[in-house]
Amino acid sequence: MEDLVMETPEQTVMERLQQGSAPPPEAEMPPARTFEVKNLSIWYGEKRAIDTVTLDVASNAVTAIIGPSGCGKSTFLRALNRMHELTPRTRMEGTVLLHGEDLYSSAIDPAIVRRRVGMIFQKSNPFPTMTIGENVVIGLRLNGVRNQKFLNERLEKSLRMAALWDEVKDDLNKPGTSLSGGQQQRLCIARALAVEPEVILMDEPCSALDPIATAKIEELIYELKAKYTIVTVTHNMQQAGRISDYTAFFYLGRLIEFGPTTKIFTNPTEKQTEDYITGRFG
Amino acid sequence: MDTRRSDNHPWRRFKSALASVIAFISAAFVITPLGLVFFYLLVNGASSVNWAFFTKLPAPVGAPGGGMANAIVGSLELLAIAGIIGIPVGVLGGVYLAEYGSARINSILRFLADVLNGVPSITWGVVVYGLVVLRFKGFSAYAGGLALGLIMIPLIVRTTEEVILLVPNGYREASLALGVGRWKTIVHIVMKTASKGIITGILLALARVGGETAPLLFTAFGNRFWNHSLNQPIAALPLQVFTYAISPYDDWHRQAWAGALVLVTGIFCVNVLVRVLTRGRGASVV
Numbered sequence: 001m002e003d004l005v006m007e008t009p010e011q012t013v014m015e016r017l018q019q020g021s022a023p024p025p026e027a028e029m030p031p032a033r034t035f036e037v038k039n040l041s042i043w044y045g046e047k048r049a050i051d052t053v054t055l056d057v058a059s060n061a062v063t064a065i066i067g068p069s070g071c072g073k074s075t076f077l078r079a080l081n082r083m084h085e086l087t088p089r090t091r092m093e094g095t096v097l098l099h100g101e102d103l104y105s106s107a108i109d110p111a112i113v114r115r116r117v118g119m120i121f122q123k124s125n126p127f128p129t130m131t132i133g134e135n136v137v138i139g140l141r142l143n144g145v146r147n148q149k150f151l152n153e154r155l156e157k158s159l160r161m162a163a164l165w166d167e168v169k170d171d172l173n174k175p176g177t178s179l180s181g182g183q184q185q186r187l188c189i190a191r192a193l194a195v196e197p198e199v200i201l202m203d204e205p206c207s208a209l210d211p212i213a214t215a216k217i218e219e220l221i222y223e224l225k226a227k228y229t230i231v232t233v234t235h236n237m238q239q240a241g242r243i244s245d246y247t248a249f250f251y252l253g254r255l256i257e258f259g260p261t262t263k264i265f266t267n268p269t270e271k272q273t274e275d276y277i278t279g280r281f282g
Numbered sequence: 283m284d285t286r287r288s289d290n291h292p293w294r295r296f297k298s299a300l301a302s303v304i305a306f307i308s309a310a311f312v313i314t315p316l317g318l319v320f321f322y323l324l325v326n327g328a329s330s331v332n333w334a335f336f337t338k339l340p341a342p343v344g345a346p347g348g349g350m351a352n353a354i355v356g357s358l359e360l361l362a363i364a365g366i367i368g369i370p371v372g373v374l375g376g377v378y379l380a381e382y383g384s385a386r387i388n389s390i391l392r393f394l395a396d397v398l399n400g401v402p403s404i405t406w407g408v409v410v411y412g413l414v415v416l417r418f419k420g421f422s423a424y425a426g427g428l429a430l431g432l433i434m435i436p437l438i439v440r441t442t443e444e445v446i447l448l449v450p451n452g453y454r455e456a457s458l459a460l461g462v463g464r465w466k467t468i469v470h471i472v473m474k475t476a477s478k479g480i481i482t483g484i485l486l487a488l489a490r491v492g493g494e495t496a497p498l499l500f501t502a503f504g505n506r507f508w509n510h511s512l513n514q515p516i517a518a519l520p521l522q523v524f525t526y527a528i529s530p531y532d533d534w535h536r537q538a539w540a541g542a543l544v545l546v547t548g549i550f551c552v553n554v555l556v557r558v559l560t561r562g563r564g565a566s567v568v
Contacts, residue, residue, distance in 0.1 A: 083459060116461075118460070121455065123452055125455070129474050129475055138471075142460070142466050143460075192459070
């Protein structure tokens, strides 16, 4: 199905890109930027997953990345905290700046990058050998924090921020895997918040959840952006429309269009964006 | 209607019943040897398994009573030495194969570990005899433990590797995404998640070498008395069973049966322990 309808858009995308009409998002951007991505390209072996992407991520806002499967949106997300390097035979070009600092400079330890840029995964993954409480503070523990009072404070604070405290405060010693799917995902969010990152990346955080659990996570994302910069990948167009301030549309490893969500969804500049959003392909 | 008729076809039902019967008979064949071994050991050995067997030294030929206390303790000492050598090397080797290294080199290492697992156990005895016994001019508990430890290494390498590979990648990524380093992730997240499987592999390896006789013949050598120094020859239960079984004396034969019964019971208990460990909560996670 996908292959059949993709033929025409692909051609036109290539034509447009050859004409050099890459979207100019600078005009709409507010001054505060968390990430500045310049000419980012990523290869897996010979395959080019990301092709010369330039994009700035606004601070204290939600940026949604949309696009059909295999368009490179997850790769782009993982490049923001160097998680893509876990895949063997990857290569990258270009720069990614976090608050002006080059994340790929040889002086920087990827572990430090990931402490500053947290990540939530598609499938909730609380550690099965640990209790709810242990799951939340494990990041701090393994990073050398021993002070129990501090850990307890951070435990409650993180669970409150993840809107999970009231549901689990009496069950902190139960296994993390005893929670429901939506609660597990919020536990993972609490776990990521506990190390106090500056940014939270989310890779389709709701795709395995039912609508009620999804609504809770979406509400949470909305609340979290007061304190954090959030970048989320989503397959769900309505969700991108509901939760994000900015939307980036990726296709075949390229950034086709990027701008305020309201503009992308109501008046996209590119025809591919419109076709994808209206469900004509992807 | 057509399908219903063919479902009730007598020929098909006969074939199905026949397959069930054959499977049942095969299963019975698998279990029978175990039953026979226990039956024989109980019939011939149970009468000699008494308090003295566990507390007394072997009696001289012709003298009544006596036991295998020194061999039981000796086996435990040998297993301790084997474990000190085999467990860390085996577990870390398995971790390396599962988490580090290139696919190409790892497939070679894996193949070599499988070859080592197939090496006849007496070969290990010869190797240790040449490397240790000749050099230090004497049989010793160290040499016996080393031979057993070397047998354990490839066993533990392979089981550890397998259970670590079963740990879903999502847990590694979750930990790394918290800014936890790779080694800490492997120790505190991956190995902890796989700990039951790793312990199971260790216990099975101990049970396997606990019953080995051949590698001890010219390393630990055996001892009719208490071993007072690990530099000296030491008794071991399977070795004692072997020595007594090939002797011409009836009372030694009875002791050999008893020793074999104790040995098999011990190995059986380890296997039961493994079953208990792998059951219940967390069993799904390796």
